[in-house]
Amino acid sequence: MLVISVVISYLIALYPGTLPRDAVTTTVLATGFAAAGATIGMLLSRRASREPDPQSVRVVFGVGVLVAAGGAGLAVWWQSLIRAAVGAPPVGLDWWAGATVAPAAAVTGIVLIPRVTAVVAASAVALTAGLLAPANADDGQPLPTTVVVSESQTLLRGQLSPLDFDGAAARLVKSWLRSGGLSAWAVVVAVPTGSGWVDQAAVAGFVDRFDGDVRILALPYADVESWKAFISGDAAATGSSVALIRELAEVLESRPAGQRPRLVLYGQSLGAVGADAARVWLEDHHPSMLAETVLTAPPAETVAHGSATPRAVVANRSDPVVRWSVSSLWRPPTRPHDTVLDGPRVPVVPWLPVVSFLQTSVDLLSALDGPAGVGHRYGAEQARPVSGFRG
DSSP states (O other), rough: OOHHHHHHHHHHOOOOSOOOOOOOHHHHHHHHHHHHHHHHHHHHHHOSSOOHHHHHHHHHHHHHHHHHHHHHHHHHHHHHHHHHHHHHOOOOOOOHHHTTTTHHHHHHEEEOOOHHHHHHHHHHHHTTTOOOOOOOOOOOOOSSSEEETTTTTTTOOOOOTTTTTTHHHHHHHHHHHHHTTGGGGGGEEEETTTSSSHHHHHHHHHHTTTTTEEEEOOOOOOOOOHHHHHHHHHHHHHHHHHHHHHHHHHHHTTSSSGGGGGGEEEETHHHHHHHHHHHHHHHOOOOEEEEEEEESSOTTTSSSSSSSSSSEEEEEEEEEEGOOOGGTTTTTOOOTTEEESSSSOOOOOOTTHHHHHHHHHHHHHGGTSSTTTTTTTTOOOGOOOOHTTTO
16 A cells, blocks of 8 residues: 555656746655655555555565656656757756655655654755745836836836725826827736736837837736735736726727727736726727737636637646636636637646646746746737737
8 A cells, every 4th residue: 555655646746747847846746745645655554454465565566666667757758848849958867866766765764764754854845845936927116106107108007006996097097198198009908917017028019019109007906926816816906907997998988989099908817817807898888999808828717718809818838827727626727719829839748637736736836937938928929919819
């Protein structure tokens, strides 16, 4: 029972994701799961009613070693495929050691000297806990306490006022009017992430697309790390975006249709959830006012599967965010019908309940480590017209 439990746990830890794994993450994951398997196996063995036959033990141990070695070899091969696809360097000796030597040492220690191993394991967990935190996109700038307009008059960032989205939206729209927004070619409502961050690559893309004749409005709704904002719910993201688009629509409807700026909705990650909520509101109240919506990397199962107005859902093939949802514990994640896959083609293994959720969650740790097009990194191409995404 001990060998079977260890091998199953070890293979679960090595089941691949879609992003390169560094040596530290691989070591922690493989060692932690192998150790957990050894602990469970020992507890089950102690509760067994009779001692196993020595010959059977040797056979099971030999088969277990072969299966574990084969799993390690497949993991390295798969990791090499992923790294080659995204242009990352091949695995090194530290990766090999983390995937094989460290788990073997942990299992041996648990079996032979469990108390000492428990102390060492607790120390290791305390040291590495700070290293394994979810990736968070953030430009490092404090959120404004009033409306801030960029030097180019292109990006207007509203103030953070979570108790009064309507008031903050009204102040932002007034600043947009003062900046000559009504005479611009386009106005882009860019819903930020939970930290208040707006992807500067997207900003540059919209500026280039509209030849600089554009105003981009961003109204923050929180000032915490994006993953924390996501866990706490999307009410703030949707409430702020609807408040801003409602205020903006009141101004735009006062102008003839042919004399209004082109209205575009954009959001990335949790911001995509807010942007899609604004799209639904516009389709219900002003269906002809919205030109298009671009949603970049929304978390799985968080936006509508279809749209009555032009929309593109942009997702990198290797991005774990677009595959992560609690429901993926028991069923494969689904994509909106208008999803456009981008970035390098990476190999994808079949979905397994619980296991795939675990590996996707681990991929979140390094989702921002690669260049644009890899993981949760996106470039200026996300600002291209919806018609451009489709062909």
